[in-house]
Amino acid sequence: SSMAGRFTSVLGVGGWDEFTDAVRAVMQSAEAVRDASGDAGPMAVLVQRQIDARRGGVMFGVDPVTGSTRHVVVEVVPSGPETLVGGTAVADHYVLTRRGRIERATLTGESPRLDGTLRRSLARMARRAERVFGAPQDIEWLVDSTDRLWLLQSRPVTAVATADEQRGSVLLGPGPLAETFPAALRPLEDDLWIPPLREGITRALHTSGAVSARTLERSPVVTTVGGWAAADLELIGVVEARSSLRRRVDPVAILRRLTTAWRVGRLRVAMPGLASDLVATVDRDLGEIPRLDTLTMEELVDLLDRSRRELATVHSYEVLVGILMIAQGTTSGAAVAVRALHDARSAGWNDEEVVSRAPVVLVLTAPALGVAPALPPEVQPRSGPVATLDQLDQREALRVRARWLQELLARAAEELGGRLVESATLPGVESIGDLALSELVDIANGGPAPGDLSERSAHEPGPPLPVSFRLTVAGDVRSASSSSHSRPDEHAAGIAAGGGRAVGVACHRSASRAPPKGAILVTRHLEPQLATVLGGLGGLVSETGSALSHLAILAREAGLPTVVGVPDALTRFPAGSRLMIDGHTGEVEVLEAPCEDAPRSMAEP
Incomplete structure (x- = not known):
């Protein structure tokens, strides 16, 4: 130490x-x-x-978060470093190259920006201290009233991510998965839905040749961290993968790209017919399943196995249709679901009747074990004609079938677990979700329940994941966001999802209140339930998400300006601030800061 x-x-x-x-x-x-x-x-x-300081701070000769020895990290305050190291000041944060060039910076506006001369002097000080002491140093420094730079003290940097922690780690994040799985998953939910999704994406990428086999082997593709779903953001195209010049001119890589182009050409011809056949197959298979309470334990176990395999195939085809860029329609499954739910509410159906008679409404809900689908009480369908379920394009039709299969898996697992509770093999229905799927099957086949099952319910999921992060060897989450914003930025850019431009007052989502009419909703994820409130919004900004998601498509259909993938949006755009968003460029701009007397309905998260 x-x-x-x-x-x-x-x-x-x-x-x-x-x-x-x-x-x-x-x-x-x-x-x-x-x-x-x-x-x-x-x-x-x-x-x-x-020495009286005009400004000062702390400098690390290595990036302690990433372990990169190519960077020098500097924090600056408008005083001596004692306020910074004592935790009483908020500093400007710079990540510099070894020669003093700025790579990244997070500025508070309290201190003058570091000029090139001082940056180069600090970088030179870090290099010299490392040579003298034989290792990267943690340095306290200041600049006096004559602009002279002083080294006050130096000690080894001790808490640093090692090269082994960072080498080969992939960039992970919730990405578009947050739309399907907005909450942390329990162990059984994880086993029911995540492996089929991982297998489906892997199979699609391998079939299309879009990614090399070696890259797929190194990637988790889709995983969970602390119960929260996360994907390889570079692999699924949420962020641009790094590519070296050597990789671009490598003859093996060039040959693989040519092979991929030939393969994609053939797939594009065959895929429409294959996707239509799969949709028809899933519909037939679902229609032939008898009531779950009439199946034996063995039949329920078999149903779980078959349904997971079929779900993986649906995921694979849905990804392939997206990769091949097959012409798609303009109506999303969410739009059909909103219209179906509106008609069902008008007819006076209760939630159970709605799900049974119009199952397309399930796309408005996230899959969950042990609870009935939470349908919104009120909906605002888009005006004008809406396509029917049979008229959806292939990708949307496949997405709807994936949600149906997820629901089937949940209900089959609940039926199986419920019988084990009735026979006193399991302590209670609340324990079902704490089992792994293999454990549930073993118990159904006559095996004992895990000895620690009663203790598992006390285990809390991890905190929500950053927008992007890397995992260390020890499994720790290291945020990879470009910065951590302590106050709103005047400008930010995300992924343009369409819908034009809009100006309005920001609001954060509240479980108890609908967003005000014309407000710009700032949210962490594009959850399915948001489909029911889009009609009254002026715009939509999300920290995660995809321009091809259900919600983004539905927002475009409604002409709603939408920007997704804006890091730390909830912090950068407080409720009550006046925003301008551009769904064509991805720009989000703060026009006015929030008033102190902003309504509480806008301030509730």
Whole structure:
């Protein structure tokens, strides 16, 4: 340990009495730090001349988050570094190259921007200190009133991500998965839905040749972290993959691209017929399933296995249709579902009748185990004619079937688990979701319940995931967002999802209140339930999401300006601020900061 901050420092000492008091205070601080045997080590007191700082800060000769030795990380405050290291100041944050060029910066506006001369001097100081001490250093520095740069103290950087932690790690994030799985998944939910999705995407990418087999082997494709679904963002195209010059001119890679083009050409011809056949097959298979309460335990286990395999195939075809860019229609499954739900509400159907007689409404809900689909009580369908379920294009039709299969898997697992509860094999229905699918099947086949099952319910899911992150070898989440915004930015850019331009007041989603008419809704994810409120909005901004998602398509149909993939949008655009958004360019701009007396309905998250 570098013992950073463990001992007392006394500044601004004047006169002999203050000096002796300061020495005693420093000596006494050693008593609080003891070794493994309980002894306090010897203490030397360093006496230095006080230098009045015009500004100062801390500098690391290595990026402690990524472990990159190609960067120098500098934090600056308009005072001496004591306020920064003491945690009482918010600093400007710079990531510099080893020669002082800015790679990234997060600025508070409290300090003057670092000029090129000072940046180069700081980078040179970091390099020299590393040469002298043999390792990257944690340096406290300041600039005095004459613009002279001083090194105040230096110690080794101790808490650094190792190369092994970062090497080969992929860029992960919720991405478009947050639209389907907006909440953390329980173990059984994970096993029911995530492996078929992973297999389907992998199969599609391999079949199309869009990604090399080696890349697929190295990637998790889709996984869960702390119960939250995450995908390889570069693999699924949410962010642009890095490509070196060598890779672009590699003859093997060029040959693979040519082979892929030939294969894609053949697939594009065959795919429409194959997708239509699969939709018809799924509809037939679902129609032939008897009531679940009439099936035996063995039949339920078999149904779970067959349905997961069929779900993987549907996911694969849906991804392939997207990769091949087969011409698609303009109506989404969500639009059909909203119209169906509106008609059902007008007819006075209850939720159970709606799901049974118009199952397309399931696309407005997220799959969940142990709870009935939460249909919204009120909906605002788009005006004008809407396509029927049979008129949906192939990709939308496949998405609807995927949601049906997810619901079937949930209900079959619930039926199987419920019988085990009735026979007292499981302690209660709340324990079903804490099982892995393999455990549920083993118990159904006569095996014992896990001994720790009663303790699993106390296990909480992890915190929501950053928009983008990497995992260390130890499984820790390291955010890869370009910055962490402590206050609103005047401008931000995301992924343009269409719908034109709009100006309106930002609101954050509230579970108890509908967004105000004409408001710009700022949300973390494009959850299916949002489809019912789009009609009254002026615009939509999301931290995650895809321009090809259900909600984005539905928003475009309604002419609603939509921007997705805006990092930290909820922090950058507080409720009550006046925004301009452009669905064609992806631009989001703060026109006015929120008023102090903004309505609480806009301030509730």
